[in-house]
Amino acid sequence: MRHLPIAFTALALPALVGALLTVPAPAAEAAPEQAVYGELARNGAFSTTTDYWWGTPGVSVNSVDGMLRAAVEPAPKEQVGQWYRTVVGQNGIKLRQGVTYTLSFDAKASRDTQIKSTVQLGTDPYPTTLANVLDLTTTAKRFSWTFTSQLGSDDGHIDFQVGGQAVRTDIDLDNVSLTTSTAREGFYTDPANTAMKWVQGTTDPRAAKIKAAIADHNTVKWFGNWDADGDATTGIQAEVSKYVGAAAAQGKLPVLVAYDIPGRDCGGASSGGSADADRYKQWIDAFAQGIERRPALVILEPDAVAQSSDPGCISGEALEARFDMLWYANQHLQAQGTYVRTYLDGGNATWTLGQDLSGNGGIGLQRMAYLLNRSGVSMARGVSIGVSNFDSTDISNQYGNKLAAQLRTDFGVDARWVVDTARNGNGAYVIPGDPSSGHVGFCNPAGRKLGVTSRAGTGGAEYLLWIKNPGDSDGDSAECPAGSPPAGSFSPDLAERLIDGR
Incomplete structure (x- = not known):
């Protein structure tokens, strides 16, 4: 609190x-x-x-x-x-x-x-x-x-x-x-978050509403290949250092997402990332050095671990290279010391390879634990759950508890977890009339709502965080509602729907 x-x-x-x-x-x-x-x-x-x-x-x-x-x-x-x-x-x-x-x-x-x-x-x-x-x-x-x-x-x-x-x-x-610089003093709000930029550049009558409900609470900043201005190494290092330094000057805790793995999002709406493994290691090394051992939470590569089990996405030598890159990232972030806490992404509760919501761990849970272990989770603080998704905090914590137990049983890893609560106020979207349909409609689904703002965790979670910035689009592919903006673009229409829960 x-x-x-x-x-x-x-x-x-x-x-x-x-x-x-x-x-x-x-x-x-x-x-x-x-x-x-x-x-x-x-x-x-x-x-x-x-x-x-x-x-x-x-x-x-x-x-x-x-x-x-x-x-x-x-x-x-x-x-x-x-x-x-x-x-x-x-x-x-x-x-x-x-x-x-x-x-x-x-x-x-x-x-x-x-x-x-x-x-x-x-x-x-x-x-x-x-x-x-x-x-x-x-x-x-x-x-x-x-x-x-x-x-x-x-x-x-x-x-x-x-x-x-x-x-x-x-x-x-x-x-x-x-x-100082802990969750108790509060999380640093990104002054240049996408919602705030929109608010400051518009006369739209919704601006005050969106500023109060969203822009003032966006406490996570995403870093990717878009930050590599000029020389990629010095560019990202300087950007991270500036951001973490601004948070430290206020005694606040910054949360950063590292999102630059090659083959990102399996070529989906958020595709991109570093050109190859060598470039990625340079990028993540510079990212870690930019933190300079100051307090920070790092969400490491959303979806990269879970998608590594999809042979249609990545396999063979490329798969081994991904494990190596994630291991390298965890190792170099760990070297930044005890003030830096890394959470390797662990997918979400209703992911194909996630928790069986009937209560049975099954091969899916074991597989996820195996993938996380291959990716160096033992060097991280734990895992992030539900990033950019909608599962309720209770469902995510059920998954977190089971995944942590699986990691402890199979690999002796003591993993904590954080939950993305940015858009989970109404829980996951299900097909009307079909409550067993589970997690569907991943792209800008209707009827979702803002969840609790970033704070210390409940139900076993170490923190509840707004990781996905509310109002940022999930994409504009065929699976998305007509008129959806490109992935990562801020939409006041999406933002207002999240505020109103419609």
């Missing part, structure tokens, strides 16, 4: 507490190199220790029942209510000005009381970029705020001002987390 940002005011702590905030207790060991993205708080679970957390005079800090317990001594009468007198915190946090962060934690106390939570600097004049007074009770409560940092420093603090207690008070903290 995404959390709404809150308003905050930059405050300065009184100078008299400067010494308190700059004298942390000795750490048990030197802190590791601090991260810039992802989880910034070290040892926020306090399972057995309170390493990296310190307390100023007037408080003892210990791990009790898997929580940090701050035992706060009573304050002199004239200091009651002055929280800043005693502080528990962690320093060495790398903050970047203008970047989005989320601070969250659980807290309770041995009696009803107040404390103050801040993200700030520990040097005079002790500016804060987030400051909140908390009402604590004897029952643990979850606190969470998403904010944009006004500060830039390699020595930011997560501080809990717990002083000024009238009597001895135990403050319990748990699951302390400060993150």
Whole structure:
């Protein structure tokens, strides 16, 4: 779930507490190199220790029942209510000005009381970029705020001002987390998505409706041979770097689709891709290098794995070459480090080789697991499901659970999955009067509807994502409704139908 940002005011702590905030207790060991993205708080679970957390005079800090317990001594009468007198915190946090962060934690106390939570600097004049007074009770409560940092420093603090207690008070903290560039802070919206370009270039009365419902929520950008301006290698690397960098500057998580495999879409409406295996490896190498180890989700080659089982599409040496290219892509994306999560496309729930919806895995599920394994899924985070299709989230999650179990059983691969929810609000199209007809009408079918916008997953999915940009046509072939635009072209008519569910 995404959390709404809150308003905050930059405050300065009184100078008299400067010494308190700059004298942390000795750490048990030197802190590791601090991260810039992802989880910034070290040892926020306090399972057995309170390493990296310190307390100023007037408080003892210990791990009790898997929580940090701050035992706060009573304050002199004239200091009651002055929280800043005693502080528990962690320093060495790398903050970047203008970047989005989320601070969250659980807290309770041995009696009803107040404390103050801040993200700030520990040097005079002790500016804060987030400051909140908390009402604590004897029952643990979850606190969470998403904010944009006004500060830039390699020595930011997560501080809990717990002083000024009238009597001895135990403050319990748990699951302390400060993150950036994760799903919690939100997904980066492509400012140049096809819907937004249409909105900004038209006076059509539908523009406001389409902007609010679609253009403002298109959080995935597709990259293919159309990005290879000039020299293909430097062109795609520069495009990816620019996109991922813009997301990182906002503390948001970008989602990219790599879609350039030779023989793409088996010569269908979205045909194209690199000229050959060597060109593809150059392209995907440059694509990966453009990410530069920054946070990103990558959807790798929609349909390429599933279509590799169709001898009418690809076979023989070409098939082996495809496995090799996908393996290479997974390998080089994995080399970008832990902030990059790759999801190799696993088709959809009602694909010919997908799940038997009667509940039996069958040879189809085994075959899909085999194809994914041959394509290097063991090096990926997992698989993407339902890309550019319409199956409901529940049906897709059923498939995801079964496919993950098959990969684990057959190959020892621990695979997660993401679901494309862009157009699955009404589920898959079926022939009217024939509910057993399954997934038909893949090209711009009527009666489809927008699904939930990009967010953390449910039902086993790691994320629910708008992967297909709503309003972009599936193609203009004979299988498509008359008047359909070419594949990838934005259509306000298709967009409005998805908004209205007709």
